[in-house]
Amino acid sequence: MRYTFLGPEGTFSEAALLSVPGAYDAERIPSTSVVTALAKVHSGEVDAAMVPIENSVEGGVSATLDAIAAEGDLRIVREALIPIRFILVAPEGTLMEDVRAVSTHSHAWAQVRGWMGDRLPHVDYIPGSSTAAAAVGLLGGESPGYEAAVCSPIVAEQHPELSVLASDIGDNARAVTRFVLVAGESAELPEPTGADKTTVVIPLPEDHAGALMALLEQFAARGVNLSRIESRPTGEALGSYFFSVDAEGHIANARMGDALRGLHRVSPGVKFLGSYPRADGVAPLVSPRNTDAAFNEAEDWVRRIRG
Numbered sequence: 001m002r003y004t005f006l007g008p009e010g011t012f013s014e015a016a017l018l019s020v021p022g023a024y025d026a027e028r029i030p031s032t033s034v035v036t037a038l039a040k041v042h043s044g045e046v047d048a049a050m051v052p053i054e055n056s057v058e059g060g061v062s063a064t065l066d067a068i069a070a071e072g073d074l075r076i077v078r079e080a081l082i083p084i085r086f087i088l089v090a091p092e093g094t095l096m097e098d099v100r101a102v103s104t105h106s107h108a109w110a111q112v113r114g115w116m117g118d119r120l121p122h123v124d125y126i127p128g129s130s131t132a133a134a135a136v137g138l139l140g141g142e143s144p145g146y147e148a149a150v151c152s153p154i155v156a157e158q159h160p161e162l163s164v165l166a167s168d169i170g171d172n173a174r175a176v177t178r179f180v181l182v183a184g185e186s187a188e189l190p191e192p193t194g195a196d197k198t199t200v201v202i203p204l205p206e207d208h209a210g211a212l213m214a215l216l217e218q219f220a221a222r223g224v225n226l227s228r229i230e231s232r233p234t235g236e237a238l239g240s241y242f243f244s245v246d247a248e249g250h251i252a253n254a255r256m257g258d259a260l261r262g263l264h265r266v267s268p269g270v271k272f273l274g275s276y277p278r279a280d281g282v283a284p285l286v287s288p289r290n291t292d293a294a295f296n297e298a299e300d301w302v303r304r305i306r307g
């Protein structure tokens with residue numbers, strides 16, 4: 001297997017990839033953005049990409065949601081949950097009072113804003129392509145235009161030339177980022193485990209009162225719970241949106257299959273992005289009227305009547 005991830009080494013994306021069995025010994029090619037990582041999957045250069053999709057504090061990662069929706073022929077085959085801890089690093093000898101500008105990934109910056117406001121209220125923020133890229137930028141010799149970077153503690157272990165100015169600087173100690181492993185469309189559908197998630201992208205079919213309700217009731221009527229729903233602009237015109245949705249269950253479950261059939265009728269452009277095991281292993285509560293047996297029994301009943 002050949003994998004890619006948002007690099008360089010030391011990002012949270014790499015930590016998520018290393019949680020995949022076998023990934024440690026596999027070929028791991030860093031990418032400079034989520035878009036290029038997914039393009040490598042699309043072109044067949046790699047088999048799969050590990051990309052961030054949502055953070056418990058900052059919400060959805062728009063770059064990922066948009067790129068997955070746009071590529072169309074991709075499949076999510078796995079998810080990983082990584083607890084997020086941030087540190088502030090700088091080249092050896094740098095003092096806190098020397099720091100005028102700090103670089104990191106925009107999602108990381110959003111998660112340390114409170115700490116920065118308290119401890120370094122006057123610093124400028126310089127966006128970085130990832131947390132580790134911002135930290136490694138400090139090592140070149142030439143000034144990168146900032147004196148410190150926010151990154152994972154792993155980066156400090158990998159680069160002893162960097163000193164840690166502060167640890168645990170995240171505003172929320174329980175922050176977790178969810179990553180998804182994205183493969184090509186021909187990837188084998190993971191087997192249902194009883195604790196699965198299904199991700200779909202649904203264009204809002206027509207802009208009229210109740211259009212969103214028509215989509216949601218496909219899930220509600222079959223007892224399928226949603227664990228994430230986000231609207232994103234299609235980019236075509238103001239007011240044109242698609243929904244990115246995670247639903248509890250696997251397409252192999254009768255209730256999910258039925259909900260997706262209903263969705264396809266309401267919004268024919270719906271894209272199936274994958275059914276895969278939940279990282280937390282939590283099985284959904286399924287009422288007796290929404291089990292596979294109940295759906296099969298109802299199907300048989302109609303078949304008998306039709307003769």
Ligand SMILES: O=C(O)C(=O)C[C@]1(C(=O)O)C=C[C@@H](O)C=C1
Nearest residue numbers: 011012013052105107130131177
């Ligand atoms: O820059 C990294 O280390 C990443 O893996 C990206 C990313 C993100 O996109 O949210 C991952 C986890 C953290 O929430 C901050 C940054």
